[in-house]
Amino acid sequence: MNITGRLFELADEKYADFQAKLTPGIDRELFIGVRVPAARKLAKELYKSGDFEAFLTELPHKYYDENMLHGLILSEFKDYDECVEQVDMFLPYVDNWAVCDIMSPKCFKKNKDRLIGKIIEWSESNLVYTSRFGMGMLMTHFLDDDFRQEYLDIPARVKLDDYYAKMMVAWFFATALAKQWDAAIPYIENNALEPWIHNKTIQKARESNRITPQQKDYLKTLKR
Secondary structure, eight states, X not given: OOHHHHHHHXXXXXXXXXXXXXXXXXXXXXXXXXXXHXXXXXXXXHHHHXXXXXXXXXXXXXXXXXXXXXXXXXXXXXXHHHHHHHHHXXXXXXXXXXXXXXXXXXXXXXXXXXXXXXXXHHHTXXXXXXXXXXXXXXXXXXXXXXXXXXXXXXXXXOOOOOHHHHHHHHHHHHHHHHHOHHXXXXXXXXXXXXXXXXXXXXXXXXTOTTSOHHHHHHHHHTOO
């Protein structure tokens, strides 16, 4: 099957223009313009038929949309070990926030005892989007019933000097403030995060509907 050809059949020029504006650093000619619902539907079709294995080995992909489809196919995997192996192969080629954030493998939810070790490994990577992916999975799976205080130290330790890595740390802590206020607020009170991340965390938290007005007022007093 010519998977790239399938993607071009789903092309939308205006959507490609829109995506290119949201994803700086990637040439406009590398955007096919496949909308996410259509890409997700194709990923499910390919995973169900098994016609995806060769595509996953064709790295690096040329087009942004190929990378999006790759991430969406990995999100369909049911076998945890196979999924992690494929994720590890793909992450070094991820070069933008959208592809990074589209990946959310279904099998991770049922394997949290094994996942946390990989999350630490990914988060500690010097590769921006590998680290961002690790923090994103921590935010997705470990801020609710499986939360532990020490998990907040994982993103707090990330020191990558990159906007998209720092933005994920801020996003993580803003979400942690909404879900685990008592555990997360000392990181703000004690200036445990660098100033830009600290202030961005406060900004994002104060924009959230999950933070109470009283909490928002208190956060405002903690800006640096």
